[in-house]
Amino acid sequence: MKEVFKRTGALTDAPFHYCPGCTHGIIHRLVAENLEELNLLGKAIGVTPVGCAGFCQQYFNIDMQGAAHGRAPAVATGIKRALPDRFVFTYQGDGDLASIGIAEVMHAAARGENITTIFVNNAIYGMTGGQMAPTTLPGQKTSTSPFGREPSVAGYPLDMPKIIAQIQGAAYVASVSVDSPKNVLQAKKAIRQAFEYQLAGRGFTFVSVLSTCPTNWGMSPVKALEWLRENMMKNYTLGVLKDAAAQ
Amino acid sequence: MKKYLLKGNEAIAEAAVRAGCRLFFGYPITPSTEIIEYMAKHLPAVNGTFVQAESEVSAINMCFGAAGAGVRVMTASSSPGISLMQEGLSYIAANELPVVVVNIVRAGPGLGGLGPSQADYFQATKGGGHGDYRLIVLAPSTVQELVNLTQDAFDLADLYRNPVMIMADGILGQMMEPVVFQERETRQLPAKDWATTGAEGRPRNTITSYSLQNEIGEANCLRWEAKYRSIAAAEQRWEQYMTDDAAYLMVAYGTTARIAKAAVQMARKEGIKVGLLRPITLWPFPVDGFKSLQGQIKGYLSVELSAGQMIEDVRLATNCSAPVHLCNRQGGMVPAPEEVLERFKEVFPAAAAAV
């Protein structure tokens, strides 16, 4: 028998601290495998967010910086401008990127900053215990929208990849999901494309990944995947939303 | 040596370029804007990079990233912008990153006014953002000193892996004086082997200030505290003016030190034995300068463009061994030397009577 699937060396041996069934781990693997396959472990610098992924410096076998809440694209800009031949990416959740850090990501895109942002959207604040996020769906219950997000009071969710795709400096914008093996493979391809565009110096690349939060959604991991499919994937369209090279 | 007639803000920028600063991130705000304009114009010629950030919040975080990548970096702003940078400065201090920040202070609070002010003293010297940390704060009072201290700032930042603030105001920023750019002796600085530059050929580096273990948190705080103590022991700077026989002391920095110096000269003409102690480092506060004079001084006058902020450090530095009074203007107003002398005579009538 031949070994066809093993843990990538781009991940450290540290076990993930995430809750059982949290799909952050899948997304970590996809980022790590792409780093390894593109031979980037020696030249990559990752920037981590505040939130559940705030500890992910422990998991990637590369140099990393931990940014303040929402500021990762600004920090990544500083790194990339200091070291333009290095590979720089941010890994951010929905509260970090779409709420407190929306200015930083929009302007990194507008500058065509030659970095990649991996945006993990699970429609809730995980780390602080399940509060409403800017991507929480109408009607979705969270600890700060206990009766369901009511648009007349709490407004509507932001569809970040659609917004970023409108910005001229964005070279590649994809919206993917990790709810099924097929979509996981698609997600890996999208991250690969984004990374390759950065290596080619094409400008800002952005991959939005729909993810689960079984703990704060109050569901089993398997149910959470179903909920993701039935609710989030209906609100957040999957696909390549912008590909400047193809246009 | 060639002399240049430069505006204070331009002098800071040129000194930074000569100190090897190759990255500048900033957001325009009066009265500091000439600094970012100068950098935008002159950095490309030395293969440097200027980025106009979308906000001061982003500018300081760009500095975080660049400093973490091991490159000399600077930003400049004025009071409201510096307030926005406090979050980033706290993170920069916690991660021990060498960043130079210029604050051309304007009157506050709020949007305030454009006039000169020293009302950001507490913010600059007591930390400013959340958590227990210190910036090294340098307070020049001439355009030449803006040059010298800007160049020193980069060395201090690298030496101690600590953010350094250069604090001036609109008067110094806009003032034109002749300056020279002296050859400086190269200081032995530690290698930046901690920087995140890509882990090729070495164990990976991480820059982070997050820990959920209180034991680690305390160990970090103790390490920082020890560093701040060593800075306080080694880096106090001050100027003494006419202090040899002084029975009274004016204390002033930056713009007000120029005014206080004129007031001391006027007092001396009247035979009043008063001198000036001018802090050059606001943090660490030059406690040693006060100690060396403590036995002879009967009273202190802190001259400030604030409601009285440095005066607290003067009281601490002197253990309240003699009365400490305040002479101040606020909101962008500046006292004339006559006004300072008048206030001095008002609070220390015995000094004038002794003549």
Added chain:
Amino acid sequence: MAKGTVEVDKLRCKGCSICVEVCPQKVLNLSKEPNPKGYYYARQADPDNCTGCAMCALMCPDVAIRIWRQASGN
């Protein structure tokens, strides 16, 4: 004869059971005894039917699964 085999790192596994559900051959289940962290970890219960398709590994949030497959032609 199995075409593939699955090895779950039982110390990494948190028993989320995504792999159990996603397996088209239903060859995995959860253990009766917990691992040292208290999770009922996934294990190969029906090794004969494993095809080595790796869907379980693709979906494992803890990157705890290794897969072997018969080389083609065997």
